[in-house]
Amino acid sequence: xxxxxxxxxxxxxxxxxxxxxxxxxxxxxxxxxxxxxxxxxxxxxxxxxxxxxxxxxxxxxxxxxxxxxxxxxxxxxxxxxxxxxxxxxxxxxxxxxxxxxxxxxxxxxxxxxxxxxxxxxxxxxxxxxxxxxxxxxxxxxxxxxxxxxxxxxxxxxxxxxxxxxxxxxxxxxxxxxxxxxxxxxxxxxxxxxxxxxxxxxxxxxxxxxxxxxxxxxxxxxxxxxxxxxxxxxxxxxxxxxxxxxxxxxxxxxxxxxxx
Amino acid sequence: xxxxxxxxxxxxxxxxxxxxxxxxxxxxxxxxxxxxxxxxxxxxxxxxxxxxxxxxxxxxxxxxxxxxxxxxxxxxxxxxxxxxxxxxxxxxxxxxxxxxxxxxxxxxxxxxxxxxxxxxxxxxxxxxxxxxxxxxxxxxxxxxxxxxxxxxxxxxxxxxxxxxxxxxxxxxxxxxxxxxxxxxxxxxxxxxxxxxxxxxxxxxxxxxxxxxxxxxxxxxxxxxxxxxxxxxxxxxxxxxxxxxxxxxxxxxxxxxxxxxxxxxxxxxxxxxxxxxxxxxxxxxxxxxxxxxxxxxxxxxxxxxxxxxxxxxxxxxxxxxxxxxxxxxxxxxxxxxxxxxxxxxxxxxxxxxxxxxxxxxxxxxxxxxxxxxxxxxxxxxxxxxxxxxxxxxxxxxxxxxxxxxxxxxxxxxxxxxxxxxxxxxxxxxxxxxxxxxxxxxxxxxxxxxxxxxxxxxxxxxxxxxxxxxxxxxxxxxxxxxxxxxxxxxxxxxxxxxxxxxxxxxxxxxxxxxxxxxxxxxxxxxxxxxxxxxxxxxxxxxxxxxxxxxxxxxxxxxxxxxxxxxxxxxxxxxxxxxxxxxxxxxxxxxxxxxxxxxxxxxxxxxxxxxxxxxxxxxxxxxxxxxxxxxxxxxxxxxxxxxxxxxxxxxxxxxxxxxxxxxxxxxxxxxxxxxxxxxxxxxxxxxx
Numbered sequence: 001x002x003x004x005x006x007x008x009x010x011x012x013x014x015x016x017x018x019x020x021x022x023x024x025x026x027x028x029x030x031x032x033x034x035x036x037x038x039x040x041x042x043x044x045x046x047x048x049x050x051x052x053x054x055x056x057x058x059x060x061x062x063x064x065x066x067x068x069x070x071x072x073x074x075x076x077x078x079x080x081x082x083x084x085x086x087x088x089x090x091x092x093x094x095x096x097x098x099x100x101x102x103x104x105x106x107x108x109x110x111x112x113x114x115x116x117x118x119x120x121x122x123x124x125x126x127x128x129x130x131x132x133x134x135x136x137x138x139x140x141x142x143x144x145x146x147x148x149x150x151x152x153x154x155x156x157x158x159x160x161x162x163x164x165x166x167x168x169x170x171x172x173x174x175x176x177x178x179x180x181x182x183x184x185x186x187x188x189x190x191x192x193x194x195x196x197x198x199x200x201x202x203x204x205x206x207x208x209x210x211x212x213x214x215x216x217x218x219x220x221x222x223x224x225x226x227x228x229x230x231x232x233x234x235x236x237x238x239x240x241x242x243x244x245x246x247x248x249x250x251x252x253x254x255x256x257x258x259x
Numbered sequence: 260x261x262x263x264x265x266x267x268x269x270x271x272x273x274x275x276x277x278x279x280x281x282x283x284x285x286x287x288x289x290x291x292x293x294x295x296x297x298x299x300x301x302x303x304x305x306x307x308x309x310x311x312x313x314x315x316x317x318x319x320x321x322x323x324x325x326x327x328x329x330x331x332x333x334x335x336x337x338x339x340x341x342x343x344x345x346x347x348x349x350x351x352x353x354x355x356x357x358x359x360x361x362x363x364x365x366x367x368x369x370x371x372x373x374x375x376x377x378x379x380x381x382x383x384x385x386x387x388x389x390x391x392x393x394x395x396x397x398x399x400x401x402x403x404x405x406x407x408x409x410x411x412x413x414x415x416x417x418x419x420x421x422x423x424x425x426x427x428x429x430x431x432x433x434x435x436x437x438x439x440x441x442x443x444x445x446x447x448x449x450x451x452x453x454x455x456x457x458x459x460x461x462x463x464x465x466x467x468x469x470x471x472x473x474x475x476x477x478x479x480x481x482x483x484x485x486x487x488x489x490x491x492x493x494x495x496x497x498x499x500x501x502x503x504x505x506x507x508x509x510x511x512x513x514x515x516x517x518x519x520x521x522x523x524x525x526x527x528x529x530x531x532x533x534x535x536x537x538x539x540x541x542x543x544x545x546x547x548x549x550x551x552x553x554x555x556x557x558x559x560x561x562x563x564x565x566x567x568x569x570x571x572x573x574x575x576x577x578x579x580x581x582x583x584x585x586x587x588x589x590x591x592x593x594x595x596x597x598x599x600x601x602x603x604x605x606x607x608x609x610x611x612x613x614x615x616x617x618x619x620x621x622x623x624x625x626x627x628x629x630x631x632x633x634x635x636x637x638x639x640x641x642x643x644x645x646x647x648x649x650x651x652x653x654x655x656x657x658x659x660x661x662x663x664x665x666x667x668x669x670x671x672x673x674x675x676x677x678x679x680x681x682x683x684x685x686x687x688x689x690x691x692x693x694x695x696x697x698x699x700x701x702x703x704x705x706x707x708x709x710x711x712x713x714x715x716x717x718x719x720x721x722x723x724x725x726x727x728x729x730x731x732x733x734x735x736x737x738x739x740x741x742x743x744x745x746x747x748x749x750x751x752x753x754x755x756x757x758x759x760x761x762x763x764x765x766x767x768x769x770x771x772x773x774x775x776x777x778x779x780x781x782x783x784x785x786x787x788x789x790x791x792x793x794x795x796x797x798x799x800x801x802x803x804x805x806x807x808x809x810x811x812x813x814x815x816x817x818x819x820x821x822x823x824x825x826x827x828x829x830x831x832x833x834x835x836x837x838x839x840x841x842x843x844x845x846x847x848x849x850x851x852x853x854x855x856x857x858x859x860x861x862x863x864x865x866x867x868x869x870x871x872x873x874x875x876x877x878x879x880x881x882x883x884x885x886x887x888x889x890x891x892x893x894x895x896x897x898x899x900x901x902x903x904x905x906x907x908x909x910x911x912x913x914x915x916x917x918x919x920x921x922x923x924x925x926x927x928x929x930x931x932x933x934x935x936x937x938x939x940x941x942x943x944x
Contacts, residue, residue, distance in 0.1 A: 171672045172680070203623065204620070205613075205615035206569065207789065208785045211676060211784045211785070229676040232611075233624040233625070234620070234624070235615075257621055259624070
C-alpha cells in the first residue's frame with residue numbers, strides 16, 4: 001500500500017510537470033531580460049531582449065499567452081512607433097513573419113532615438129485582428145551603436161548605420177556586422193543593400209590601427225559582415241568609409257571599449 | 260618523444276661508428292688573473308678560467324687586465340666578444356657580431372633567459388665576477404655542451420667552495436671606485452671548510468650615478484644600483500661523491516637605460532642548483548647530475564623620464580626548471596667520449612599596460628610575450644680522438660627537440676589576428692654537429708680546421724613577440740609563430756704558435772646562414788608604439804654570410820716587460836648582399852706590461868676603425884673611428900694580517916667622445932675615469 005502510494009505520487013509529479021511545462025513554455029529569462037509585460041484583450045504580452053532596449057539594433061522576442069497562461073498562435077504584425085505628440089514615426093524593422101506559434105514571435109527593430117521628453121516608444125501589435133500597443137522604454141547606450149547622417153554624396157539620403165557585432169568585443173579577431181537603412185518616409189525605413197565599405201579599427205589615444213581587417217560586405221537585407229582585429233584592450237573606434245558606386249557617402253564610426 | 264630518443268641514439272651510434280669525438284674542452288688557465296703582474300680586481304677573478312672553442316689563451320687584450328669591475332667589462336675583453344650597450348649596466352654580449360638571439364647562455368650549465376622583451380637583462384647581468392670560476396665561450400656552430408645555437412654559447416661557471424683544512428676560513432673584501440660615474444662597489448667573499456663540507460658566501464653591492472661622456476656631458480638615466488648574493492655548499496658524501504648546492508640572487512633597482520625610452524624599476528633573479536658529482540655512476544665516469552630552477556622578475560619604468568608620449572607599465576618574467584646528466588663514457592689517453600642529456604622548460608610572460616594622457620580614456624593592455632612555454636630536450640655527445648701525438652680529431656653532435664606553446668587565451672586571441680591561433684604546439688628538431696681536426700706540425704705550432712653545422716629555434720620574441728619596439732631601428736616587431744629554424748654552416752681555420760717568449764693565435768672563420776631570421780618591414784601594418792617608423796615581421800630571410808677573424812700575439816720583450824697585440828674583425832652580408840646591422844668594425848688593441856718589485860704598470864691603447872658598412876634596413880648610421888688610451892698601476896703587499904692589493908687606473912685618458920658601432924642609440928660611452936681598487940684577503944700573496 002505504501003509502495004503504491006509512492007508510485008502514484010510519482011506519476012502525479014510526472015503528470016503535473018508535463019502539464020506545467022506545456023503551459024508555461026520555455027523560460028525565456030534564462031538568456032533574456034524581460035523588458036515589459038502588458039495585458040490587454042485577454043492576452044498577456046511579454047517582451048524580452050538580450051538587454052534593455054536601446055538606440056540601435058535590438059533582437060526582440062515576444063511571448064504571447066492567454067489569460068490562463070496557455071501559449072497562443074495565429075497571425076501577427078508589428079510596428080514600433082515613436083509618438084512625439086506633433087508627429088509620430090516608426091523605425092527600421094525586420095519582421096518578415098506574419099504568423100507565430102507556441103506563443104513566441106521574434107523580430108528585430110532599430111530604434112533611432114531614445115525615449116524621453118521628445119517622445120515615447122511603443123510597439124504596436126495586431127494579433128489575430130486585435131490591436132495592442134505595448135509601451136516600451138528605449139535608452140541611449142553609453143557608447144552609440146547607431147549613427148545617422150545625410151549622404152555626403154547626394155546630400156539628401158538619410159542613412160542609419162547600426163553596429164550589430166562584435167557583441168562581446170575582445171582582443172584578437174572579431175566578427176563585424178553592421179546593418180544600414182535609409183529613411184524614405186515616417187513609416188518607410190528600407191534596408192540599403194548597394195553599399196561598399198572600408199573598415200579601420202583605430203586606437204585613438206595612441207593613433208594607430210590594427211592589421212588584417214576584412215571590410216564588411218553585403219550579405220542580405222542591408223546586413224554587412226566583415227572582420228575587425230583588436231591588438232590590445234582599451235578604447236577602440238571602428239572607423240568605416242561607406243561608398244556607393246565608388247563615391248564616398250559617409251564615414252561613420254563606432255566607439256568600443258573592452259578590458 | 261620516443262622517436263626522438265631513438266633518433267638521438269641513432270645519431271650517437273653513427274658518431275661512434277665513425278670514430279668521432281666530442282668537443283675539446285680547453286682549459287687555458289688565465290695565469291694573468293692570478294698573478295700579480297696584472298692590474299684589476301685580481302682577487303675577484305683569481306680563479307677564473309676562460310675557455311673558448313678557438314683554443315686561445317686570452318693574454319692579448321689589454322682591457323682584460325684592468326678595470327674588471329663587472330662581468331660586462333670582463334667579457335668585453337675577450338677575443339671575438341663585444342658588449343652591446345644600452346646603458347652603463349647589463350650589456351648584451353655579442354659573439355663575432357651575433358647578438359643573444361643566436362647563442363646559448365647558461366650559468367653553471369643551467370639555462371636562463373632574461374625577462375625583458377627589450378633585452379635589458381641578458382642572463383650575464385645577473386652574474387658577478389666574484390662568483391665566477393670559469394667562463395666558457397664558443398663561437399658559431401661549435402657546441403660546448405650547452406645547447407643548440409648558430410652563434411655559439413656562453414657558460415658562466417660558478418665558483419665553488421674550496422676544501423682547505425689547513426686554512427679553513429678565508430675572507431676577501433674588495434672596494435672599487437669609478438670617478439666617471441661616482442660609482443662605488445663593495446664585494447665580500449667568505450669561504451669556510453670542514454672535513455666533510457665547505458661553504459662559500461659572497462655579496463656584492465654596486466651603486467653608480469650618471470656617468471659623464473667624453474664631451475663632458477652627463478649621460479642622464481645611466482645610474483644603477485644592484486645587490487648580488489650567493490651561497491654555495493659542497494658536501495662530501497664519500498671520497499668520490501659530492502653534493503653541491505648553489506644559490507645566486509641578484510636584485511638590481513633604479514637602473515637607467517639612456518639609449519632606451521624606458522628605465523628599469525627592478526630586475527630580480529634567483530637561481531638554485533643542486534648537483535651530484537661522483538667518480539663513477541653506472542656507465543658514466545666523473546658524472547654530474549644536476550637539477551635547477553631559476554626565475555627572473557623584471558619591471559620597466561618610465562616614470563622618471565621628463566617627457567613620455569604615454570606612460571606604460573611593462574613587467575616581464577621567466578621561470579626555468581631543468582636538469583641534466585653528463586659524464587664520460589670513456590677516458591683514455593687516446594680518446595674520450597663525453598655524453599650529456601638535458602631537459603629544461605621555461606615560461607615567458609611579458610605584458611604592457613598603456614595609460615592614455617587624456618582623461619576619460621581607458622588604459623590599454625596587451626601581452627608582449629603571451630605566456631609562452633617552451634621545453635627543450637637534448638642529447639649531446641663529444642668525442643675526441645688522437646691519432647698520434649700530433650693529429651687530433653674533436654667532434655660533437657647534439658640533437659634537440661623544442662616544443663613551444665601558448666597557454667593564455669588572450670595570447671591565442673592576439674595570434675588570431677594573423678590567423679596563427681589554434682595550433683596547440685609547435686615543434687622543432689634541431690641538429691648541431693661539429694668536427695675539428697688539429698695538427699701540431701711542430702713542437703710549438705699547430706693548425707686546426709673546423710667544420711660545423713648548427714641550427715637554432717627562433718627566440719620567443721622572434722616567434723611570439725607582439726609589437727616589441729626596437730629602439731635600434733625604430734620599428735615595432737612582430738613574432739611569427741611559423742618561423743622555421745635558422746641554420747649555420749661554419750668553417751674555421753686556426754693557427755697557434757706557443758714559444759716561451761712569444762705566442763701567436765689566429766682564427767679565421769666563415770659563417771653561411773640559411774633561413775637567417777631578420778626583421779622585414781611590412782608596409783601594410785601600422786605601428787603600435789607612438790613614434791615608431793612602422794612594423795617589421797621576423798622572417799626567415801634566406802642566406803646571410805659572415806666572415807672574420809681574430810688575431811692575438813703576446814711576447815716577452817724583456818724579463819719584466821711584455822707586450823700584447825690583438826685584433827678582431829667581422830664582415831657580414833644579409834640576404835640581399837647588403838651589410839648586416841650591428842657589425843663591429845676592425846679593432847686593434849695593444850698593451851705593455853712592466854713589472855718590478857711588486858709593482859705593475861700597464862699602458863694600453865685601443866683603436867677602432869670607422870664602420871661605414873651600414874644596414875639601411877636597420878636604419879643604421881656610420882660610426883667614426885676612435886682611439887682610446889688607458890693606463891693602470893697596481894701593487895700587492897703582505898700585511899701583518901693577510902694581504903692587500905691596490906690598483907689605480909685611468910681609463911680613456913684623453914677623454915675621447917666615442918661610441919661603438921653596435922651600441923644602441925647615439926649615447927656615448929664613458930669619458931675619462933679614474934678607477935681605484937682596493938682589496939684585502941685573509942691569506943698571504
